[in-house]
Amino acid sequence: MILGLFDQFFTPYFAGIPLLAIAIIAPWLLFPTPSNRVVNDRSLAAQNSFILNFAKQILLPLNVGAHKWALLLTALMINLITLNLLGLLPYTFTPTTQLPLNMGFAIPLWLATVLIGLRNQPTIALGHLLPEGTPAPLVPVLIIIETISLFVRPFALGVRLTANLAAGHLLIQLLSSATLFLLDQMFPVAILTSLVMALLTILELAVAAIQAYVFVLLLSLYLQENT
């Protein structure tokens, strides 16, 4: 079937049934249930080790009150990294290329951190709007800038993830189209483009993991500010 350039970004349908929910829940199918055994098989041991180390890492700078977010942040990380990595497979739909999904992750979580900060320690939370050591004339301007920065955060979170992944997918598609076209026309250039394609794939693998990590890391930083 002839695929257009943006077909990968359309919600998949099967006989009129939207498969979006399945696409988003797909990571759940790929992770085995932790068992009671001390010694597990390799996949479970690898998963356990990854989740444990990630949770330790992300919760290190947070104080004890914020540790309630451990499950949420870890689950979010696993979900995002799996969605991103699965999207690199051919003919797959990547939900995280859709802005609504990412905004759906970013806005509630960011808002939660802000509200927690304003509820528990309002002075400190508002104090973040003025960095320490600003000279007196700059104070009004800086407060406005910091407020705008605060409100831009969810959009930044969502759009960062969307843009990175969508751009990456688009680049992959473009380069592979180019390679396919050049296979007939100019074969040596096709080799070149396929080399670039290989490098891009490595980059995309890295980006998939890093963007997921950055998303969760920034959320944990916002949480750290506000708890």
Next chain:
Amino acid sequence: MLSRVIAVSASGLKSSAPLGAGLVQASRSLHTSSPSLAPVPPLPEAGKVRHGILPEEFFQLLYPKTGATGPYMLGTGLSVYLLSKELYVINHETVAAVTIGAMFIYGVKKFGPGFAASIDKINDEKITWIEEVKDQAIACYADAIEEEKKEQWRVEGRSMLFDAKRNNVAMLLETNYRERLHYVNHEVKRRLDYQLALQNLKVRMEKEHMVNWVEKNVVGSITAQQEKESIAKCISDLNVLAKNVKAKATA
């Protein structure tokens, strides 16, 4: 490997199969009964695969009918059919698939053994840690057994200890008794010696007194005449004796 997990819903891999995962999660989340404390059976052996994703059972299934090259012919024929009939259209996704497939295979080949070794190391460390606890507990108990045996041996010697103590006490009592006896002896002898000395003294004093009295009387009874006569006798005796001696000397 993941396709195998999804494709093969073996009961032995219940904990890792996706449907099995859901079922296990569902029953465990309700906590209707306490978890079984029976020892778990060992993990099943990982399924054998050929070329990383095709299960060995598939090849064994086709072997009787089509021999060793059967599955490969099937694969080739199937792909040629799909491509030639344009049931699978080669488009840009194919190139992307080839690229990512190559990356995946390269990654697994290069980092697979290292990663597996590190995971095995994690498991081995867990086992070592637990066995260390077990060994320490066993060593602790062995030491306790040794100590207990020693205490039992000590208890056996306890009667000897009591005998020795009893002997000691008896010796002390005996010594004390003998000392007192000796003391009594000594005191009685002292008193008797005193009485004896007293009697001796009395007898001696009587004797002396008598002798003194007799001497005094005798000396008092000697008159002057008797004294002169006795002295003249003595002198004549002495002369006779002297003459005798002189005669003996010259003879």
